[in-house]
Amino acid sequence: MQKNNFYQTVYAITATIPSGKVATYGQIALLAGRPGCARLVGHAMTSAPNELHIPCHRVVNTKGCLAPEAVFGPNRQRHLLEKEGVPFFKSGRIDMKRALWHP
C-alpha cells in the first residue's frame, strides 16, 4: 500500500463509520496502516473531495472534542452528530465510551 493509497484508505474507512458512531483520527490512522499519523488523517479530511460523500463529521479526536467550527460551520458537526444519536456531554464533548465506533 503506498502513501497515496493511505488517503484512499482513510476515505474508505471513514465511509464505513455507521451513523450514531464516531471514530478517532488515531483509530483511522491505525486501520489505514499508519499508526501515529493521526494528523495525516485530519489533512486527508481537508483534502477529501466532496464527491466521495465522506461523513467526516463522524471523525473526532480522542478527547471527544469536535473539529474547529471554521471547518464545517458554526455548530454544524455538533448538530449532525446529535441528530444521528451520538451522545453528547453538556460540556459539548462526545461520550466516547458509548459513541466510539468498534470496527
Place this chain on the structure above:
DNA sequence: AGCGTGACGGTCG
C-alpha cells in the same frame, strides 16, 4: 531539496 505546518495524541503541571 529543505523547512514549516497541522481537523492529533499522550504526558506533565
Place this chain on the structure above:
DNA sequence: ACGACCGCCACGC
C-alpha cells in the same frame, strides 16, 4: 478536569 508542551509524518511552498 483543563491547559500547555513535545513528538510524529506526509504535504505544500
